Amino acid sequence: MPASLRPIFEKARSGGVLDADEGTRLAEAPPEALDDLLDVAGFLRDRGHGRTVTYSKNVFIPLTNLCRDICDYCTFAKKPGDPMARTWTPGEIRAISRKARAAGCLEALFCLGDKPELVYESYRETLRGLGFEKTSQYLVQACAISLDENVFPHTNAGLLTRDEMAALRPLNHSMGLMLENVSPRLMEPGMPHHGCPDKVPRRRLRMMEEAGELGIPFTTGILLGIGETARERVESLIAIRELGEKHGHIQEVIIQNFLPKPGTDMADRPEAGEALEVRTVALARLLLGERCHIQAPPNLNPAALGRLLAAGIDDWGGVSPLTIDFVNPEAPWPGLRRLESLTTDAGFQLRERLGIYPEYLLERRGFIDPALLERTRPFMDAEGFARPLPTTAGPG
Numbered sequence: 001m002p003a004s005l006r007p008i009f010e011k012a013r014s015g016g017v018l019d020a021d022e023g024t025r026l027a028e029a030p031p032e033a034l035d036d037l038l039d040v041a042g043f044l045r046d047r048g049h050g051r052t053v054t055y056s057k058n059v060f061i062p063l064t065n066l067c068r069d070i071c072d073y074c075t076f077a078k079k080p081g082d083p084m085a086r087t088w089t090p091g092e093i094r095a096i097s098r099k100a101r102a103a104g105c106l107e108a109l110f111c112l113g114d115k116p117e118l119v120y121e122s123y124r125e126t127l128r129g130l131g132f133e134k135t136s137q138y139l140v141q142a143c144a145i146s147l148d149e150n151v152f153p154h155t156n157a158g159l160l161t162r163d164e165m166a167a168l169r170p171l172n173h174s175m176g177l178m179l180e181n182v183s184p185r186l187m188e189p190g191m192p193h194h195g196c197p198d199k200v201p202r203r204r205l206r207m208m209e210e211a212g213e214l215g216i217p218f219t220t221g222i223l224l225g226i227g228e229t230a231r232e233r234v235e236s237l238i239a240i241r242e243l244g245e246k247h248g249h250i251q252e253v254i255i256q257n258f259l260p261k262p263g264t265d266m267a268d269r270p271e272a273g274e275a276l277e278v279r280t281v282a283l284a285r286l287l288l289g290e291r292c293h294i295q296a297p298p299n300l301n302p303a304a305l306g307r308l309l310a311a312g313i314d315d316w317g318g319v320s321p322l323t324i325d326f327v328n329p330e331a332p333w334p335g336l337r338r339l340e341s342l343t344t345d346a347g348f349q350l351r352e353r354l355g356i357y358p359e360y361l362l363e364r365r366g367f368i369d370p371a372l373l374e375r376t377r378p379f380m381d382a383e384g385f386a387r388p389l390p391t392t393a394g395p396g
Helices: 003-013 020-027 033-048 090-100 120-131 137-149 162-171 200-215 230-247 275-288 305-310 335-346 358-362 369-381
Strands: 052-063 107-111 154-157 175-176 220-224 250-257 315-319 349-353
Touching: 003 020, 003 033, 020 230, 020 275, 052 154, 052 335, 090 137, 090 162, 090 220, 090 250, 107 137, 120 137, 137 154, 137 162, 154 162, 154 369, 162 175, 162 200, 162 369, 200 220, 200 230, 220 230, 220 275, 230 250, 230 275, 250 315, 305 335, 315 335, 335 349
Parallel strands: 052 107, 052 315, 052 349, 107 154, 154 175, 175 220, 220 250
Antiparallel strands: none
16 A cells, blocks of 8 residues: 555544545555555445445336537437437337336336427427427326336436426436536537537536435436546535435446447547446545445456456446347347346345435435325335345246
């Protein structure tokens, strides 16, 4: 252990709160400090969560892939006229929800483009044909359809207003919005978020603040390798920590690595890489503390799953036996049997959760609509995890 870093590691191990300068020193530490970083991160994870690692069995429903933002790394967003552009109908949502229930899925992940009705007249016509003026209004109906089939929604719909979140809250176990990065520098010309009015950091932080005020269990996270600095990664994690400390609603933090995609403006940029992902996961554990739920997507890191466990994660996130990852279609989900085997071989127990963590169901009152909680009870066990249910489709 480098002597200059020893006080920081000791402070973190004892439960102290690291500041941005201390976090940056760890983020920029030489490679020989990595083993010590992983050791402290693993210690904190074990103290906060034991040797249990969770996942959610879900169905991914991209309600519409039209979007008004133009991210330099995104292949999810389409424009009208693109043969891959699609808005799901209520009948399709019900059909996929029924298939999801038959496959044993308890979470419906609604992920969609940001406010396409503001820029595309053809999409406004589609919405009017469905009886709505805004995507957020249609989203309420879509969530109600999945809930009617006993698949519980988790909504990640980009920027939403307080009123829009309030309308979705009775239908959703949790909601989410990736912060990605707190730095406005990434909005400048030539940077990846320049064409994205919904990626303004202060607007995303404001939505997360309002979600806390509404008592909505919330998922957020950062995106690695899009041009940010080590200091900006640290400041982003601290901004998330401060919101969680204020409202208690940050239920999990995702550390997601950038993968270049053909056909995008960032197709030639190097991927974030395993080393940065592992180091940042461990850094997040030290910055966010032992009780935070930290997730790394297993389909984006297929060769690094054992190292990510060593780095202090306690959750794999959503894994679908039914649908692809529509945001990263080139990255298939690991089979659940393989994921369980790998997790077990590393000395952990894999447990299925719902789209809301157990403590929000059992301990933290007011973070779930009472009627939704009652509807959830048959699908949760005494510890707040998912109750094993019969399926008619294998998990893979």
